[in-house]
Amino acid sequence: xxxxxxxxxxxxxxxxxxxxxxxxxxxxxxxxxxxxxxxxxxxxxxxxxxxxxxxxxxxxxxxxxxxxxxxxxxxxxxxxxxxxxxxxxxxxxxxxxxxxxxxxxxxxxxxxxxxxxxxxxxxxxxxxxxxxxxxxxxxxxxxxxxxxxxxxxxxxxxxxx
Amino acid sequence: xxxxxxxxxxxxxxxxxxxxxxxxxxxxxxxxxxxxxxxxxxxxxxxxxxxxxxxxxxxxxxxxxxxxxxxxxxxxxxxxxxxxxxxxxxxxxxxxxxxxxxxxxxxxxxxxxxxxxxxxxxxxxxxxxxxxxxxxxxxxxxxxxxxxxxxxxxxxxxxxxxxxxxxxxxxxxxxxxxxxxxxxxxxxxxxxxxxxxxxxxxxxxxxxxxxxxxxxxxxxxxxxxxxxxxxxxxxxxxxxxxxxxxxxxxxxxx
Numbered sequence: 051x052x053x054x055x056x057x058x059x060x061x062x063x064x065x066x067x068x069x070x071x072x073x074x075x076x077x078x079x080x081x082x083x084x085x086x087x088x089x090x091x092x093x094x095x096x097x098x099x100x101x102x103x104x105x106x107x108x109x110x111x112x113x114x115x116x117x118x119x120x121x122x123x124x125x126x127x128x129x130x131x132x133x134x135x136x137x138x139x140x141x142x143x144x145x146x147x148x149x150x151x152x153x154x155x156x157x158x159x160x161x162x163x164x165x166x167x168x169x170x171x172x173x174x175x176x177x178x179x180x181x182x183x184x185x186x187x188x189x190x191x192x193x194x195x196x197x198x199x200x201x202x203x204x205x206x207x208x209x210x211x
Numbered sequence: 212x213x214x215x216x217x218x219x220x221x222x223x224x225x226x227x228x229x230x231x232x233x234x235x236x237x238x239x240x241x242x243x244x245x246x247x248x249x250x251x252x253x254x255x256x257x258x259x260x261x262x263x264x265x266x267x268x269x270x271x272x273x274x275x276x277x278x279x280x281x282x283x284x285x286x287x288x289x290x291x292x293x294x295x296x297x298x299x300x301x302x303x304x305x306x307x308x309x310x311x312x313x314x315x316x317x318x319x320x321x322x323x324x325x326x327x328x329x330x331x332x333x334x335x336x337x338x339x340x341x342x343x344x345x346x347x348x349x350x351x352x353x354x355x356x357x358x359x360x361x362x363x364x365x366x367x368x369x370x371x372x373x374x375x376x377x378x379x380x381x382x383x384x385x386x387x388x389x390x391x392x393x394x395x396x397x398x399x400x401x402x403x404x405x406x407x408x409x410x411x412x413x414x415x416x417x418x419x420x421x422x423x424x425x426x427x428x429x430x431x432x433x434x435x436x437x438x439x440x441x442x443x444x445x446x447x448x449x450x451x452x453x454x455x456x457x458x459x460x461x462x463x464x465x
């Protein structure tokens with residue numbers, strides 16, 4: 051272990067870890083990496099879960115810990131529940147990456163518990179708004195499944211949370 | 212934290228966790244058996260939300276108890292009398308109508324409960340409330356829409372939904388039950404008053420039932436006992452399945 055820990059490099063290493071289910075996004079893009087700090091010589095990466103039942107939470111924590119360890123840091127990962135993560139924390143870059151990978155990004159619009167609420171979701175491929183919901187839950191709990199009635203492509207919509 | 216409030220909090224946290232674990236387990240029983248693919252995705256996803264909440268609560272209970280137990284010890288290694296979930300959540304799935312109505316009854320309670328918990332004096336529960344409330348809003352929408360579709364659907368679906376209401380409505384009073392420990396938490400501002408929550412619950416149910424053309428029955432004989440560990444007969448079978456692995460292979464890990 052070097053005497054002075056390069057916290058800047060540690061931050062870069064932690065920030066570049068990909069999400070296991072959306073590998074084109076990093077934990078920094080998603081906004082789930084709260085901070086990387088030095089506590090008594092140990093690099094502490096603070097992460098917050100997206101959804102409480104997200105099966106990827108443990109995997110992400112392991113991945114970040116592994117990346118830091120392989121880069122030579124004496125590190126640990128800490129789970130932070132408060133304040134709660136929201137899709138508003140996804141960075142501009144993250145939103146753009148979602149769109150370019152065929153996933154309609156969250157639109158800052160949450161209908162809460164209103165029954166049969168209709169929402170306008172834009173197709174990430176052809177930008178048509180003639181879309182319809184196929185399933186409230188898609189390939190992961192954080193996404194709903196839609197179909198575009200213009201280009202006929204099905205697509206995932208990252209739910210606003 | 213004083214010992215009295217810690218014990219009262221531990222007691223209450225385990226009850227709330229048990230509600231979530233048992234309802235989550237019931238939902239997970241649909242995995243691979245749902246009437247259509249969309250529902251096969253929805254129900255296990257909602258089960259994940261509930262079990263995720265239960266895990267957080269059990270971990271907190273273990274911390275409050277301070278006896279080196281883990282979330283798994285709470286979830287898997289207690290006897291039936293030690294589980295204190297309300298009876299509603301352990302009722303068998305029966306058919307899709309029963310499952311969706313059960314989900315609506317529970318979600319319509321948890322939504323205002325978590326909303327009110329934003330003002331809890333307990334930091335851990337307050338943090339959890341902000342996460343859980345967003346998920347439960349989806350559960351109300353999903354189950355509420357199905358109650359409307361089935362209640363105001365065909366003769367067959369309407370008859371099944373009415374049968375579910377008759378069977379499950381008597382279990383809803385228990386959601387609003389308190390005991391000395393819970394009252395202590397309410398007095399200390401850790402848990403919310405239930406009066407306002409009951410009002411909101413009633414409003415949600417009335418709104419959905421009106422659209423679903425369902426009649427809300429009066430409860431003649433409220434079904435209760437789960438909070439004291441007195442369960443229905445079906446609970447034994449549920450627990451046998453839930454606990455099979457850690458009982459058969461003690462200490463098993465991934």
